[in-house]
Amino acid sequence: MMARIYVASSWRNPRQPGVVEALRAAGHAVYDFRAPPNGVPGFQWSEVDPDWQAWSAADYRRLLTTHPTAALGFQNDLRGMQWADTCVLLLPCGRSAHLEAGWFCGAGKRCLILTQDGEEPELMALLATDICVSVDEVLAALSEGGA
Template sequence: MARIYAASSWRNEKQPAIVEALRGEGHEVYDFRNPFNGVPGFAWSEIDPHWQAWSAARYRELLTTSAIAARGFVSDLRGMQWADTCVLILPCGRSAHLEAGWFCGQGKRCIILTQDGEEPELMALLATDICVSIDEVLTALRRAA
């Protein structure tokens, strides 16, 4: 079975069900919403409820100095290092795409789960597999076993 890093977004309502489907097949899954360390997943609002109004300089300052940001980063990075496979669950934001790119750069398996309506992305060719359903993801994971 695979050790999977499920990369997605808090806004993706399908992410929890996909994590459960992966676990239901016997895979171990790092879920950024409920990391292994037991601390709830990182959200910018933990640092400042008005984070969306930050200037670029304020963002950089808090990204590099906040203990809350450091805790979230280390938790997710350790999850990435632990995992042998990334499942990028679209739609998602920039962080999840950086995570998937890290997996590709490390030579680790990267599976993209896309759906109708997603904007095409040329660099998706870096991924090991591009799937359009959870069933295709599960099939791709079985092939790799």
């Protein structure tokens, strides 16, 4: 059965596009934060301010809560999460992806972690529905768990 999948990961993860493609090739509907369905490019902090890495904590809070580009990026991703019945947390990734995966777990939705050798173990990964070490294991877990 086809799942509606939100792949939570990082722009810096070079595996993300291939995982999205593999899930789609297997017949699943996939939200891709790099290319949201509304045609707006995926959110990047550099769109808010090219010097974003030099922000103070107060700058971060102010721009996160007031900048229209941040608001649109948040809205796109949250709608993708609400639409999806499954999260695939693709490691390595950052804090936002872990917040997204936690949201899925808290909402009672399926959450699969796709890890690889060299990733630091995390105790709270036990919240996830399954921990997979390959895309094939993700696909098998999706077919076993239904959608």
